Amino acid sequence: MNKQTLFVVKIGGNVIDKQHDLEHFLTQFAQIPNPKILVHGGGKIATEFSKQLGIEAVMVNGRRVTDEAMLKIVVMVYAGLVNKNIVALLQKANQNAIGLSGADANVIQATRRPVQEIDYGLVGDISPESVNTAFVKTILAQDISPVFSPIAHDAQGQLLNINADTIAASVAKALSQDYAVRLIYGFEKAGVLQNPTDETSVINSITPQSYESYKQSGVISGGMIPKLDNAFDALQAGVSLVQIGDAMQLLDLCKNPPVSGTAISF
Amino acid sequence: MNKQTLFVVKIGGNVIDKQHDLEHFLTQFAQIPNPKILVHGGGKIATEFSKQLGIEAVMVNGRRVTDEAMLKIVVMVYAGLVNKNIVALLQKANQNAIGLSGADANVIQATRRPVQEIDYGLVGDISPESVNTAFVKTILAQDISPVFSPIAHDAQGQLLNINADTIAASVAKALSQDYAVRLIYGFEKAGVLQNPTDETSVINSITPQSYESYKQSGVISGGMIPKLDNAFDALQAGVSLVQIGDAMQLLDLCKNPPVSGTAISF
Numbered sequence: 001m002n003k004q005t006l007f008v009v010k011i012g013g014n015v016i017d018k019q020h021d022l023e024h025f026l027t028q029f030a031q032i033p034n035p036k037i038l039v040h041g042g043g044k045i046a047t048e049f050s051k052q053l054g055i056e057a058v059m060v061n062g063r064r065v066t067d068e069a070m071l072k073i074v075v076m077v078y079a080g081l082v083n084k085n086i087v088a089l090l091q092k093a094n095q096n097a098i099g100l101s102g103a104d105a106n107v108i109q110a111t112r113r114p115v116q117e118i119d120y121g122l123v124g125d126i127s128p129e130s131v132n133t134a135f136v137k138t139i140l141a142q143d144i145s146p147v148f149s150p151i152a153h154d155a156q157g158q159l160l161n162i163n164a165d166t167i168a169a170s171v172a173k174a175l176s177q178d179y180a181v182r183l184i185y186g187f188e189k190a191g192v193l194q195n196p197t198d199e200t201s202v203i204n205s206i207t208p209q210s211y212e213s214y215k216q217s218g219v220i221s222g223g224m225i226p227k228l229d230n231a232f233d234a235l236q237a238g239v240s241l242v243q244i245g246d247a248m249q250l251l252d253l254c255k256n257p258p259v260s261g262t263a264i265s266f
Numbered sequence: 267m268n269k270q271t272l273f274v275v276k277i278g279g280n281v282i283d284k285q286h287d288l289e290h291f292l293t294q295f296a297q298i299p300n301p302k303i304l305v306h307g308g309g310k311i312a313t314e315f316s317k318q319l320g321i322e323a324v325m326v327n328g329r330r331v332t333d334e335a336m337l338k339i340v341v342m343v344y345a346g347l348v349n350k351n352i353v354a355l356l357q358k359a360n361q362n363a364i365g366l367s368g369a370d371a372n373v374i375q376a377t378r379r380p381v382q383e384i385d386y387g388l389v390g391d392i393s394p395e396s397v398n399t400a401f402v403k404t405i406l407a408q409d410i411s412p413v414f415s416p417i418a419h420d421a422q423g424q425l426l427n428i429n430a431d432t433i434a435a436s437v438a439k440a441l442s443q444d445y446a447v448r449l450i451y452g453f454e455k456a457g458v459l460q461n462p463t464d465e466t467s468v469i470n471s472i473t474p475q476s477y478e479s480y481k482q483s484g485v486i487s488g489g490m491i492p493k494l495d496n497a498f499d500a501l502q503a504g505v506s507l508v509q510i511g512d513a514m515q516l517l518d519l520c521k522n523p524p525v526s527g528t529a530i531s532f
Binding site for chain 2: 023049052053054072075076077078079080081083084085087088089091092096097098099100101103104105106135138139142144151153155156157158159
């Protein structure tokens, strides 16, 4: 049985912060064949608003610590401003879309992260089991693209801030039972680079074997390691293909086989 | 053929601004039999945020003039903060719900209000034909309550601010083709009062005949007249019953026949 291909595309703040780039990306997203899902982060807008409101953004280990005041800001900016602008722009591009926080239709239920060495505040953890795939499938069946903001709920009335990469991975894993899922991380670089200063040095394909040798030779290091570990984790959970590439080249990333970015597979 | 009863309930800012009142209201809303729809305004939160951000709220004839900066605020507060908090609280009360702006699933398309004597800015006008009833019905059929924020889109990528009473009336009218719609305006008073200073002087029932005599005697005047004109307009368009009453008495308002508030019917 051949499963239908489902694209799960995640974009980060660098795209969201530039209106022209965002429209260029969304015009391409609208052209990918259905079914497809978009997951977005928040970008700098939340930090800027919190500064204007005199609320200090606290980061620990690269993660935002979310107190009540900051949660209000991220809910407003991510689930409100950013999410609704993306949906309105997709409608303009003739792609029907629906913006979702995890509270909407109970689509992603999270548990508040337990306090250990660090108290991240109102931050949630999710797993593929957290995703209400039944509802998502009713939306996809209508050729409507779900647009996920990185906000979930705990079913006790509390909204929680969630890492957008984790939402994308969890949604992709959960739906791989029903679809051949291609999980695409769009960012500001052309892919995983052999040489970080040379945008033409994209590694087209990474397998577990080549990943080990790239790590040993130091070609892949630092922040790229958790990204690739997560990619292999998604493949392990049933996702068909994980890609990392330039959000502005989305149509090339979505070709079969892709003609842009880095493809990660077994 | 007996149509199924659909409750369309609108709540205003006075309920939204008080967390305790809001939870009390939503706990009642969760107990109304499905299908049901909630429409909310924004309350004072948008004005407070705009003040903190140094953006002046401009009102003309009791309506907010919405420039680009103010639209961002109302999208953030109405479609983000208020909408998602309401949805999360309904999930807590075991009522599945989904927050919607008009852009989501193209559910309400508006046209920007033409500039005449006043330029209201990024404000939209809608009609019952603006409502995508097909999508709303797929949601209601799953016992999920749509929760509408007063934001729509123009299908050209522009979000627009909409009067929440108008959203409630348009949604109620549009769905009266398929359901016996009871349209309930919840506010801070017990209903239409004979004596504005006496909360026990509720007029239980208003018909076109009694409305005329109440207007002539001056019992009904001022801001209540457009509200009642809109109520009769909704009845004319097929809504079964329009009610105005205390949002804190929602279960009594929803009884058949209602045991609270003012019922407006032919």
